[in-house]
Amino acid sequence: MNIGIIIFSKTGNTLSVAEKLRDTLLSKGHQVLLDKVTASNDIEMDPGKIMLTNSPSTQDYDMIIFAAPVYGGRLPSAMQVYLHGLHSLEGKLVAGFVTQAFPFPSWGGNQTIRVLDNLVRSKGSKLSATGVINWTFPRKRKALIAETVEKIAALSA
Numbered sequence: 001m002n003i004g005i006i007i008f009s010k011t012g013n014t015l016s017v018a019e020k021l022r023d024t025l026l027s028k029g030h031q032v033l034l035d036k037v038t039a040s041n042d043i044e045m046d047p048g049k050i051m052l053t054n055s056p057s058t059q060d061y062d063m064i065i066f067a068a069p070v071y072g073g074r075l076p077s078a079m080q081v082y083l084h085g086l087h088s089l090e091g092k093l094v095a096g097f098v099t100q101a102f103p104f105p106s107w108g109g110n111q112t113i114r115v116l117d118n119l120v121r122s123k124g125s126k127l128s129a130t131g132v133i134n135w136t137f138p139r140k141r142k143a144l145i146a147e148t149v150e151k152i153a154a155l156s157a
Ligand SMILES: Cc1cc2nc3c(=O)[nH]c(=O)nc-3n(C[C@H](O)[C@H](O)[C@H](O)COP(=O)(O)O)c2cc1C
Pocket: 008, 009, 010, 011, 012, 013, 014, 015, 043, 068, 069, 070, 071, 072, 073, 074, 099, 100, 101, 102, 103, 107, 108, 135
């Protein structure tokens, strides 16, 4: 499959998980590109004020994984604006994960995944696999990363 991993990552946590996922998918024989959504004012909370500086195309991919941190219990504005601006995702296999500092998915992570799923649904697809990675405790983090990578990679058959 031709797979795109499209992320927003400010301090590298989400990026490090995306890199593990990329390596796993490459080892399964897929073509994989990891690309970043960027904005010049990327911690701006008001989506109306976001100025995107990189908006990766999704056109060439059979499968796309979107990933981002949780910001204020929500999807970062840069990722919201990027997803709003996408063309149709119809016919594409889509997955998503988020990373967060708080220790439980119910503290904003699940909610952020729901926002991501709604945005993907508004473009004609849905999240077929998801993960929330709670970052603070190393042992828990490691287990959640392994579980998320395995779940999403399993979709790629
Ligand atoms: C502006 C801002 C808001 C954040 N809000 C939350 C939050 O509401 N809940 C949470 O668990 N973590 C929050 N965090 C922590 C990040 O979600 C967490 O550190 C994440 O793993 C960072 O990902 P990154 O390294 O890919 O940027 C926030 C961080 C920043 C910078």
